[in-house]
Amino acid sequence: xxxxxxxxxxxxxxxxxxxxxxxxxxxxxxxxxxxxxxxxxxxxxxxxxxxxxxxxxxxxxxxxxxxxxxxxxxxxxxxxxxxxxxxxxxxxxxxxxxxxxxxxxxxxxxxxxxxxxxxxxxxxxxxxxxxxxxxxxxxxxxxxxxxxxxxxxxxxxxxxxxxxxxxxxxxxxxxxxxxxxxxxxxxxxxxxxxxxxxxxxxxxxxxxxxxxxxxxxxxxxxxxxxxxxxxxxxxxxxxxxxxxxxxxxxxxxxxxxxxxxxxxxxxxxxxxxxxxxxxxxxxxxxxxxxxxxxxxxxxxxxxxxxxxxxxxxxxxxxxxxxxxxxxxxxxxxxxxxxxxxxxxxxxxxxxxxxxxxxxxxxxxxxxxxxxxxxxxxxxxxxxxxxxxxxxxxxxxxxxxxxxxxxxxxxxxxxxxxxxxxxxxxxxxxxxxxxxxxxxxxxxxxxxxxxxxxxxxxxxxxxxxxxxxx
Amino acid sequence: xxxxxxxxxxxxxxxxxxxxxxxxxxxxxxxxxxxxxxxxxxxxxxxxxxxxxxxxxxxxxxxxxxxxxxxxxxxxxxxxxxxxxxxxxxxxxxxxxxxxxxxxxxxxxxxxxxxxxxxxxxxxxxxxxxxxxxxxxxxxxxxxxxxxxxxxxxxxxxxxxxxxxxxxxxxxxxxxxxxxxxxxxxxxxxxxxxxxxxxxxxxxxxxxxxxxxxxxxxxxxxxxxxxxxxxxxxxxxxxxxxxxxxxxxxxxxxxxxxxxxxxxxxxxxxxxxxxxxxxxxxxxxxxxxxxxxxxx
Numbered sequence: 001x002x003x004x005x006x007x008x009x010x011x012x013x014x015x016x017x018x019x020x021x022x023x024x025x026x027x028x029x030x031x032x033x034x035x036x037x038x039x040x041x042x043x044x045x046x047x048x049x050x051x052x053x054x055x056x057x058x059x060x061x062x063x064x065x066x067x068x069x070x071x072x073x074x075x076x077x078x079x080x081x082x083x084x085x086x087x088x089x090x091x092x093x094x095x096x097x098x099x100x101x102x103x104x105x106x107x108x109x110x111x112x113x114x115x116x117x118x119x120x121x122x123x124x125x126x127x128x129x130x131x132x133x134x135x136x137x138x139x140x141x142x143x144x145x146x147x148x149x150x151x152x153x154x155x156x157x158x159x160x161x162x163x164x165x166x167x168x169x170x171x172x173x174x175x176x177x178x179x180x181x182x183x184x185x186x187x188x189x190x191x192x193x194x195x196x197x198x199x200x201x202x203x204x205x206x207x208x209x210x211x212x213x214x215x216x217x218x219x220x221x222x223x224x225x226x227x228x229x230x231x232x233x234x235x236x237x238x239x240x241x242x243x244x245x246x247x248x249x250x251x252x253x254x255x256x257x258x259x260x261x262x263x264x265x266x267x268x269x270x271x272x273x274x275x276x277x278x279x280x281x282x283x284x285x286x287x288x289x290x291x292x293x294x295x296x297x298x299x300x301x302x303x304x305x306x307x308x309x310x311x312x313x314x315x316x317x318x319x320x321x322x323x324x325x326x327x328x329x330x331x332x333x334x335x336x337x338x339x340x341x342x343x344x345x346x347x348x349x350x351x352x353x354x355x356x357x358x359x360x361x362x363x364x365x366x367x368x369x370x371x372x373x374x375x376x377x378x379x380x381x382x383x384x385x386x387x388x389x390x391x392x393x394x395x396x397x398x399x400x401x402x403x404x405x406x407x408x409x410x411x412x413x414x415x416x417x418x419x420x421x422x423x424x425x426x427x428x429x430x431x432x433x434x435x436x437x438x439x440x441x442x443x444x445x446x447x448x449x450x451x452x453x454x455x456x457x458x459x460x461x462x463x464x465x466x467x468x469x
Numbered sequence: 470x471x472x473x474x475x476x477x478x479x480x481x482x483x484x485x486x487x488x489x490x491x492x493x494x495x496x497x498x499x500x501x502x503x504x505x506x507x508x509x510x511x512x513x514x515x516x517x518x519x520x521x522x523x524x525x526x527x528x529x530x531x532x533x534x535x536x537x538x539x540x541x542x543x544x545x546x547x548x549x550x551x552x553x554x555x556x557x558x559x560x561x562x563x564x565x566x567x568x569x570x571x572x573x574x575x576x577x578x579x580x581x582x583x584x585x586x587x588x589x590x591x592x593x594x595x596x597x598x599x600x601x602x603x604x605x606x607x608x609x610x611x612x613x614x615x616x617x618x619x620x621x622x623x624x625x626x627x628x629x630x631x632x633x634x635x636x637x638x639x640x641x642x643x644x645x646x647x648x649x650x651x652x653x654x655x656x657x658x659x660x661x662x663x664x665x666x667x668x669x670x671x672x673x674x675x676x677x678x679x680x681x682x683x684x685x686x687x688x689x690x691x692x693x694x695x696x697x698x699x700x701x702x703x704x705x706x707x708x709x710x711x712x713x714x715x716x717x718x719x720x721x722x723x724x725x726x727x728x729x730x731x732x733x734x735x736x737x738x739x740x741x742x743x744x745x746x747x748x749x750x751x752x753x754x755x756x757x758x759x760x761x762x763x764x765x
Binding site: 032033102103106107111112116118119121122123125126129130132133134136354356358359360361362363364367370371373374386387390391393394395396397398400401404415419422423424426427428429430431433434436437 | 470471472473474475476479480483505507508509510511512513515516518519520522523526527529530531533534537538602606607608609610611628630632633634635638641759760761764
C-alpha cells in the first residue's frame with residue numbers, strides 16, 4: 001500500500017545512492033594520477049518493485065517502483081588488454097636489457113677510436129713493415145717491440161673487460177631475482193585478500209589495481225603470465241612453471257653456474273633437484289642471453305684471433321735470426337687472448353728480422369710477418385686477421401643495432417597498448433565533472449522530493465483536525 | 470577513443486623526450502663531426518671505414534719504406550756514376566799508355582801513379598757508407614766490403630746479398646747491386662793495367678789485355694746502372710701510386726665518416742622548430758582547463 005512513509009524511504013534511498021555516486025567520483029578524481037588506477041563507476045539500478053499487485057481494490061494501477069540503489073561499483077578494465085600489454089612489455093624489456101649491455105660493451109671496446117684493437121693490429125703489422133725497410137735500425141726495433149707489447153695488452157684488456165661485464169651482470173641478476181620474489185609474495189598476499197572479498201560478493205577494485213600493477217612488473221622482469229581463477233585469485237607462471245598459485249608463492253634463487261663458476265644462474269628454489277628457470281621474455285632473459293651467448297661469442301672470437309696471430313707470428317719469428325744470430329725464439333708467449341704476452345726473452349738485439357744468420361740487412365722474416373696482415377688463415381675461416389676482427393665488429397654492431405631497433409618498435413607497441421588500456425580505464429576529469437554535476441542534480445532533486453513529503457506530513461500533523469480549536 | 474588527462478600528459482612527455490633525444494644526438498654528431506658515433510649506428514659503414522683506415526695506415530708504412538729505398542738506390546746510382554767517370558778517365562789514360570810516343574819513365578811515373586790513385590778511389594767508392602751502412606756489402610751492411618791486403622789482391626768481405634724491399638702491396642724490388650761483380654773486374658783490370666805500365670820491360674800486349682778487361686768491366690757497370698735506374702723508376706711509380714691511393718681513400722673515408730655539416734645543422738634547426746612546436750602544444754595540453762573550471 002502506497003504511503004507517505006514509503007515515499008520518504010524512496011527519497012532517502014535516492015539521496016544515499018547519489019551521495020555514494022559522488023563518493024566514487026571523488027575517489028576517481030583523487031586517483032586521477034595514481035599509476036595503474038582503473039576508474040570506477042557506481043552502477044545504479046531500480047530496487048525490486050513492491051510485490052503487492054494492483055489488483056487490490058482501490059490501490060491504483062501497476063507495480064509500483066521502489067526507488068534506486070547502487071548495485072555495484074564497477075571497475076573499468078579489459079583483461080584482454082592486460083594480457084597483450086604484458087606480453088609486449090616483456091619483449092620490450094628483453095630488448096632494452098640487451099641494448100643497454102650491448103651499448104655498454106660498444107663503449108668499452110671503443111673500436112672506432114684510437115684505442116681500438118684494429119689500430120693496435122695495424123701498428124703491429126706496420127712496425128714489421130717499417131723494420132723490413134731498415135732491418136738493422138735499432139730504434140725501429142724498439143718501437144716494434146713496444147707495438148707488440150701494446151697489441152698483447154690490447155687483447156688481454158679486451159678479454160678482461162668483457163669478462164668483467166659478464167661478472168657485473170651477477171649483481172643485476174640477483175637484484176632482479178629478489179624483485180621477482182618480492183612481487184610473487186605480494187601477488188600471493190593480494191590473492192588471499194581478493195578471494196576473501198570476492199566470497200562476500202563484493203568487488204575489491206583497489207586491490208585488483210594493485211595486483212595488476214604487480215603483474216605488469218612481473219611480466220616486465222620475467223615474462224610471467226597470469227590467469228585469473230573463478231574465485232578471483234590469479235595463477236602466475238614463468239615459462240610453464242608455477243610462480244604463484246593461490247596464496248602460495250614459489251621463489252627463484254641464484255646459484256653458481258656449472259662450468260662457468262664465477263657466473264650465477266637462476267633456478268627454482270623449492271625444486272629438487274633445482275631446475276633452471278626457463279624465461280620466456282623480460283629483462284632477466286635479456287641479461288642472461290647477452291651474458292651467456294653474445295659476450296662469450298665475442299670472447300671466443302678474440303681468442304681465435306689471438307691464437308692465430310700468436311701461432312703464425314711465432315712460427316715465422318722463431319725460424320728467423322736476430323742481429324746477434326739468435327734463432328728459435330717465439331715473439332709471443334701464451335695461447336689465447338688472456339694469456340698472450342710479449343716474450344720477455346725477446347730483446348732489441350735478438351728480435352728476428354732476417355731469415356739467415358749474420359746478415360744484418362736481411363729482412364726476409366720482417367717482410368713475411370708484415371705480409372701476414374693480409375694473408376688469409378684457415379684458422380680464421382680463410383680471412384685475414386684484420387678482416388676477421390672487422391667482421392666481428394660488424395656482427396657485434398649489427399646485434400646492437402638490432403637490439404636498439406627492436407626495443408624501439410616493441411616499446412612503441414607497448415605504449416600503444418598502454419594507451420588503449422588508459423583509454424578504457426584511465427580517469428578523464430571532464431567526464432568526472434559531468435558525472436559529478438549529474439549526481440549532484442539528482443541528489444538535489446531527491447532532497448526536494450523529501451521536502452515535498454515533509455510538507456505533506458506537516459499538513460497532516462499540524463494542519464488536520466483543527467476543527468473547533 | 471576516450472582520451473584521459475593522464476594519457477595526454479604522458480604523450481606530451483614522450484614526445485618531448487623523443488625530440489630532445491634527436492636534438493642531443495644531432496648535437497653530438499655535429500660536435501664530433503662524424504656521421505656515426507658508434508659502430509651500431511651503421512655497422513657495415515663502420516667496417517668499411519675501419520678497413521680503409523687500416524689500408525691508409527699500411528700505405529704510410531709503404532711510403533716510409535719507399536723513401537728509404539729510394540734514398541739508398543739514388544746513393545748507389547750516384548756512386549756508380551762516379552765509377553763510370555773514373556773508368557772513362559782510365560780508358561783515356563791507358564789509350565795514351567798504349568801509344569808508342571810515350572817513354573817508359575813517363576808511363577811509370579805519370580800514368581801508373583794516376584791509375585794507382587784511381588784504384589784507391591774505386592776502393593773508397595766500394596766502401597761508401599750510407600747512413601752508417603755499407604752500400605756495397607750485401608747483407609753485411611756493418612762490414613767493410615772491399616779490402617786490399619797487398620796492392621795486387623782484392624778481397625770482398627761482403628756477401629753479394631740482394632736487399633729486397635716491399636714498396637707496395639705485392640710488389641718488391643731489389644735495392645742494391647751485386648757489388649763484387651761490378652767492382653772486382655774494374656779494379657782488377659786497373660791493377661793489371663798499372664802493373665803493365667810499371668813494368669820496366671813494357672809489355673804492350675799485357676796493357677792491351679788490361680784495356681780489354683777494363684772495357685768489359687765498364688760494360689758491366691753500365692748494365693748494372695741501367696738496371697738500377699729502371700728499378701728507381703719502379704719505386705717512384707709505386708710512390709706515386711701510393712699518393713694517389715691515399716688521396717682517393719681519404720676522400721672516400723671522409724664521405725663515409727664525415728658529417729655533412731650543412732645538412733646536419735639544417736636538420737638540427739628543423740628538429741628545434743619541431744621541439745618548439747611540441748613544447749607549445751604540450752603547454753596547452755598540460756595546462757588545459759577541465760570541465761571543473763566551467764561547471765558551477
